[in-house]
Amino acid sequence: MLRIGFFIYEGFKATDLSAPMDSFAEANVQAKKRGLPLPYELHLFAPEQAAIAATNGLIVQVRNDLSQPPELDTLIVVGGSGAQRVSELSNVNHWLAQVQPKLRRLVSIGAGCLILSASGVLNGKTVTTHWQTAQYLQKVNTQVNIDTSRNLIQDGNVYSAAGMTASVDLALTLLEQDLGGDFAHSVAQQALIFNTCLNDMKVMGSSTTALQKGSERFLKLSDFLLNNLHKPINIDTMASSINVSPRHFRRLFKQQFAVAPMVYVEQLRINKAKALLTSTDFAISLVAQQCGYASHEVFSRRFKSHMGVSPSEFRAQF
DSSP states (O other), X not given: OEEEEEEOOTTBOHHHHHHHHHHHHHHHHHXXXXXXXXXXXXXXXXXXXXXXXXXXXXXXXXXXXXXXXXXXXXXXXXXXXXXXXHHTOHHHHHHHHHHGGGOSEEEEETTHHHHHHHTTTTTTOEEOOOHHHHHHHHHHOTTSEXXXXXXXXXXXXXXXXXXXXXXXXXXXXXXXHHHOHHXXXXXXXXXXXXXXXXXXXXXTTOOOHHHHHHHHHHHHHHHHHHHOTTSOXXXXXXXXXXXXXXXXXXXXXXHXXXXXXXXXXXXXXXXHHHXXXXXXXXXXXXXXXXXXXXXXXXXXXXXXXXXXXXXXXXXXXO
16 A cells, blocks of 8 residues: 655645545545555644644644654655745755655645655756746756746656646646556546546547636636635525626536536545545534535435445445
C-alpha cells in the first residue's frame, strides 16, 4: 500500500486538496470492487494538529503535525493564499528538507511551489504554477526554472501542476504510473471528472469560438462546484457562477455532458463523501455537512442509493 501525504495549512485552496484526494480515494473504491488490495493510504499533514480552514471556509481536522518526518511514497503540497506565509516558517522548511530524500515523488499544486522552493528542494528543477505565483517565485528564488506554458511538469521525481484543473490530470498521471492506464481511466470515468471531458474536447482539435468559450465557462463552473459542495447548490446558482441565464445554462450543460446538472452535483458530493469517509475520522454528521446535505438521515439515504451500503458500512470496508 502506497502512503500518500497531503500538506495543508491555514488558507489552503480546497480544490487543490479535494481534486487529487478524491482521485486516490476513488482508486481505493475501484480496487475494493475488483477484489484487489487497496493501493493507497491517505494522510493529511499541517504545521500543527488543528482544525485547518481553507479559503472557502471548509474546515479540515488534521492529526499529523511536523513533529516526526513520515514514511511516505508521495507528498503533495497544495496551493492557496496562505502559501507565501507558510513558506517563511522554519519548521516547515526543515520538515520538508527531512522528508524529501525519502520520497519517490514530490508534488506541488499551484502556489504550493512557494513552500517547496523555500526549503530548497526545487533548486535546479523546472516547475509550473499560476502566472501570478510565477512572478513572485522568480523574485525570491532564481534557482528554480519556471515554465507557465505547461499545466503539468515532471522533472525527475518532482511534479508540479499549475492549479486545480491541472491537479486532476496530475493525479490521474500518478495513478497511471502506479496502477496502469486502464485503472486510471476507470477512476476518471467513475469520478465523472470535468477535466477529462474538457481535455477530450481539446485533444479532438476543435478550435471553434463556441467550444473555447464553453470550455472556459465549464472550467469556471468546475471550480465553483468543487469549492462550494458544502453549500446549497441549484440550477440558478450554477448559472450565476458562469454569468448565464438558467435556461441557457441547461442548454449549455446538455450540449457538453451526458448527465443532468443536479445529477452531476450529487455525484461530486458522493465522491467527496467517499474521500472523507476513507481518509478522515469525521463523524457521519460532519461528513454530511461538509458535502452539502441537510441532515445525517438525508445523506445516509442518498449515499446508500448510490453505493449500496450506508456511510458507516462503507467506511468499515477500509
